[in-house]
Amino acid sequence: MHARRTKVAVIILSAAVLSQASAYGAYAASTTTSSTKTATATTASTLDKLGSIALKSNFSVKLTDAGFLTQDGGNILTYTLSYNNGSGSSINLVDYFSKVTTAGGTVIQGSPVTSSATIKSIPSKSSQSVTYYANVGKSTSLNGVKISVFGWDFSSTDYQKKLGTFTLPVAFSQAVARGQSKKITLNNQPVTTKTESLQIYKYNGKVYAKVGVSLTNQGTKVLSDPGLKGYLASAGGSVFELTLDDTSSNYKVQPQEKKTIYYMTEIPSYMKTDNMTLQFAGEDTSLKIALPIVTYNLPAATTPDLVVASNVIKKLTINNNTVETQLKSANVYADNGTAKWTLQFRVKNSGNKAITLPAYEFTVKAAEGYSFPLDTKAFANLTLKPLEEKIIELSAEVPLTIAQGTLQLQMTEPAVEGKIIFPTAYYQIPYTLQTNNWQDTEYAVENSYGTFAVKLKNIQRLPWADKDQLVAKINIRNTKSTSVQLPAFTSVIKAGESDISSTSQVVTESTQTILGPNESADVYVVANVPYTYQFNQLKITLQETSGESKNNFLSLSTNQLDSRVQEVAALSSFQIDLESKKAEVLERRTTVYQGASSNIMYTELEMNSEETRKSEQAQLVAYYKTPDNQYYEAEVNQSTTSTSPNGKNLVTVWTKLPLGVDPSQLVLYIGEGVSEGKLTAPGGKSTGYINTVSLGLNNVAVESKSNLLDVESFPYNLSVTNAVATVTSGKDTLSTVLTYNLSSSTLYESGTYEHKLVLELIDPFGQTMEKTLTLGTDLPLGNFKSYTTTFTSNLYKTLGGGAIRLNVYDEFQGHRNLLGTGTYVVTYQTASTTSNNNSTSNTDSSANNPSDT
Numbered sequence: 001m002h003a004r005r006t007k008v009a010v011i012i013l014s015a016a017v018l019s020q021a022s023a024y025g026a027y028a029a030s031t032t033t034s035s036t037k038t039a040t041a042t043t044a045s046t047l048d049k050l051g052s053i054a055l056k057s058n059f060s061v062k063l064t065d066a067g068f069l070t071q072d073g074g075n076i077l078t079y080t081l082s083y084n085n086g087s088g089s090s091i092n093l094v095d096y097f098s099k100v101t102t103a104g105g106t107v108i109q110g111s112p113v114t115s116s117a118t119i120k121s122i123p124s125k126s127s128q129s130v131t132y133y134a135n136v137g138k139s140t141s142l143n144g145v146k147i148s149v150f151g152w153d154f155s156s157t158d159y160q161k162k163l164g165t166f167t168l169p170v171a172f173s174q175a176v177a178r179g180q181s182k183k184i185t186l187n188n189q190p191v192t193t194k195t196e197s198l199q200i201y202k203y204n205g206k207v208y209a210k211v212g213v214s215l216t217n218q219g220t221k222v223l224s225d226p227g228l229k230g231y232l233a234s235a236g237g238s239v240f241e242l243t244l245d246d247t248s249s250n251y252k253v254q255p256q257e258k259k260t261i262y263y264m265t266e267i268p269s270y271m272k273t274d275n276m277t278l279q280f281a282g283e284d285t286s287l288k289i290a291l292p293i294v295t296y297n298l299p300a301a302t303t304p305d306l307v308v309a310s311n312v313i314k315k316l317t318i319n320n321n322t323v324e325t326q327l328k329s330a331n332v333y334a335d336n337g338t339a340k341w342t343l344q345f346r347v348k349n350s351g352n353k354a355i356t357l358p359a360y361e362f363t364v365k366a367a368e369g370y371s372f373p374l375d376t377k378a379f380a381n382l383t384l385k386p387l388e389e390k391i392i393e394l395s396a397e398v399p400l401t402i403a404q405g406t407l408q409l410q411m412t413e414p415a416v417e418g419k420i421i422f423p424t425a426y427y428q429i430p431y432t433l434q435t436n437n438w439q440d441t442e443y444a445v446e447n448s449y450g451t452f453a454v455k456l457k458n459i460q461r462l463p464w465a466d467k468d469q470l471v472a473k474i475n476i477r478n479t480k481s482t483s484v485q486l487p488a489f490t491s492v493i494k495a496g497e498s499d500i501s502s503t504s505q506v507v508t509e510s511t512q513t514i515l516g517p518n519e520s521a522d523v524y525v526v527a528n529v530p531y532t533y534q535f536n537q538l539k540i541t542l543q544e545t546s547g548e549s550k551n552n553f554l555s556l557s558t559n560q561l562d563s564r565v566q567e568v569a570a571l572s573s574f575q576i577d578l579e580s581k582k583a584e585v586l587e588r589r590t591t592v593y594q595g596a597s598s599n600i601m602y603t604e605l606e607m608n609s610e611e612t613r614k615s616e617q618a619q620l621v622a623y624y625k626t627p628d629n630q631y632y633e634a635e636v637n638q639s640t641t642s643t644s645p646n647g648k649n650l651v652t653v654w655t656k657l658p659l660g661v662d663p664s665q666l667v668l669y670i671g672e673g674v675s676e677g678k679l680t681a682p683g684g685k686s687t688g689y690i691n692t693v694s695l696g697l698n699n700v701a702v703e704s705k706s707n708l709l710d711v712e713s714f715p716y717n718l719s720v721t722n723a724v725a726t727v728t729s730g731k732d733t734l735s736t737v738l739t740y741n742l743s744s745s746t747l748y749e750s751g752t753y754e755h756k757l758v759l760e761l762i763d764p765f766g767q768t769m770e771k772t773l774t775l776g777t778d779l780p781l782g783n784f785k786s787y788t789t790t791f792t793s794n795l796y797k798t799l800g801g802g803a804i805r806l807n808v809y810d811e812f813q814g815h816r817n818l819l820g821t822g823t824y825v826v827t828y829q830t831a832s833t834t835s836n837n838n839s840t841s842n843t844d845s846s847a848n849n850p851s852d853t
Helices: 024-029 034-048
Strands: 011-013 052-056 059-069 076-085 096-101 107-109 126-135 146-152 160-167 181-186 189-203 206-217 229-233 239-244 258-267 277-284 289-297 314-318 321-335 338-349 361-365 371-373 389-399 408-412 425-428 442-447 450-464 467-478 489-495 505-508 520-530 538-544 552-558 566-568 573-576 583-593 598-609 620-625 631-633 635-637 648-658 667-675 688-696 711-713 716-728 733-744 755-762 768-773 782-792 803-812 815-829
Touching: 034 059, 052 146, 052 160, 059 146, 059 289, 076 096, 076 146, 076 289, 107 126, 126 289, 181 289, 189 289, 206 229, 229 258, 314 425, 321 425, 361 389, 371 389, 389 442, 442 552, 450 552, 450 620, 450 667, 450 688, 467 489, 467 538, 467 552, 467 688, 489 505, 489 520, 505 688, 520 538, 520 688, 566 573, 573 688, 583 648, 583 815, 598 815, 620 635, 620 648, 620 688, 631 648, 711 815, 716 803, 733 803, 755 782, 768 782
Parallel strands: 566 688, 716 815
Antiparallel strands: 011 059, 052 059, 059 076, 076 126, 096 107, 096 146, 146 160, 181 189, 189 206, 206 258, 229 239, 229 277, 239 258, 277 289, 314 321, 321 338, 338 389, 361 371, 361 408, 408 425, 442 450, 450 467, 467 520, 489 538, 505 520, 538 552, 573 583, 583 598, 598 648, 620 631, 620 667, 635 648, 667 688, 711 716, 716 733, 733 782, 755 768, 755 803, 803 815
């Protein structure tokens, strides 16, 4: 900021230059612009009317320029005399001098400025200009000023003779007219100058003036900033020191290049801006005084329109590079009395060299006068390569009491001490409520990673323990012609007014995160809600996680909340389409194990690998569902080992049901387990599940066979080919020897086998005895195997014959299904005929006392 100055550097006039070399006239004549010719002609014609003064034969002088500068140490008047020597010999200037007579009558002898002090003579047949200055004290006007030229005359009393006087006309003005240019010399380079604009900015209760001046370098060397002092003067005489705008500091102008540079200052809000002038002064370091350089009448002041319409590109010049800026999109939704805005701001380096952008600050401005700052860490040290483009995500929260349709995004350079800062632009924020994203419909998304077609493929609301689980499946397709790298994601998810982000996880099917042109990837957002919670809007935001920043990658909002669960008819299969886990799944069998106080619903599934390599199977999660939306969480038992190509897996699913639930009405909800953002590892504990289907069940009751041949407890098959029950006279034991064949299918990989075989014997007295056997262990695999079991009862001492009945049960989790039954004759033998030639390979020597059971 620069304070107002009231007694500094009012430049009334100047066409003088720090270096008034003889070549100046040649430079002025060589200009090619008509405006320069006009300005020069106007000044020259005004002073030409004063004519010339003959100093001696063939030697004359003309007044070609004059200037005035007000300063605290006394006001400085400068004037330029052009000497023309038409004689045949050099003329020494020591014989001539000049004096200034102010309007008040004060007479001061002029002295050459430092750049003219070395001009001592005028060569034959040449012209030379010399600039003089005089400290005229408190004199403040050029009107009536006289410049007299003297020569030494030793015959006069004061040894000097007045040779002539130039009186400045009352109408004389040294200021370059509006729209006209002026040629001056800067750093010994001829430069055509012209004022281009006067702009008035109002910001934070203050008023700033910005002056644009074009410089056209007519020389052959690069023009660097000569360090001129600039001043803005009002018509009323107030003066304000100018400073170069940051974009113009340390400027350089190439030969023949035209460049506009800008100066700024703060002015009072009440000041009239009509008929203002721009004044430049330069320091004569040897004389230690400031000298006027040039003055311009400025164009009429304008107030720049910094407002950028919706979707319009605003071009900025930063370090001589063009940078495109644009507010690409804006979305808003209401949340507890707050409008939550998401803005996408595009920046593109259109230049031919890399550029680091200023750390711009952004604010949402309301028509009511309120400002709402935004987090803009993304602009810290943001460097763009040539033609590189980035999309910056900005978020803002604005009270709903503020008019949302008139908001603007204000972009400002970062504050720097001693530097005038005001907004670069105001971008109109288009007010459209966030699009309702329909399921299975593609929407275009653009961000710093690229351009994508995004589809909300489906939403599933599923049971999860004592809660519900929301699963949103999102497809992201790369629409660019080059490959893109997807970032790691976290999610922000809101169900109605409730933020459920703390329960959410983001799951990607594939570990491959590079998408080629037109390739796509599925992303799942999983979160929990109370199962009784009802809402009508779901908003999902995927955020990239890189360092401390969490920029939004995409946002979706929908009120289409119908849970889409694929229905698979009974006896039909469905596909698992996960990368490296592709498989076909179908129901093998479903049955019910009856119980006294509850039933067991039991399903066996075949999972057939469709991979061409050895692979880990998907870990499944399942619930049984009733028609009235009651869900019973199921236990899932499956193999944890990898499966060979085309290999088959047996998956068992079961749950305990109250007796009042009709098992025939159930369907099986089954999906692929996930945990901590990944697919659940084999044998791991799932924290959610995805891609759930509703599988119809073919519930078939187990039919008991009337014999014990080909009794199946999958994967085992048992045939009892013979059973011999023997009692011995006088003894209390009943010995039973089974001859059996037992085989097991090796078609499937499976988890732990949880079934038991229960052998129930009913003796001729009606007494019941049981043996619980583990197939493959208690009953080894093989053909023509035998198993012996003995039961004890006092009644057997008197048993002389009869028959026993053997029942075989499949027992699962304490519940049983009868597989088959057989009746066998009891053989009675006396003690003397007892055979000791037992051939059983598996003997159970334990005895049960039925009377104690």
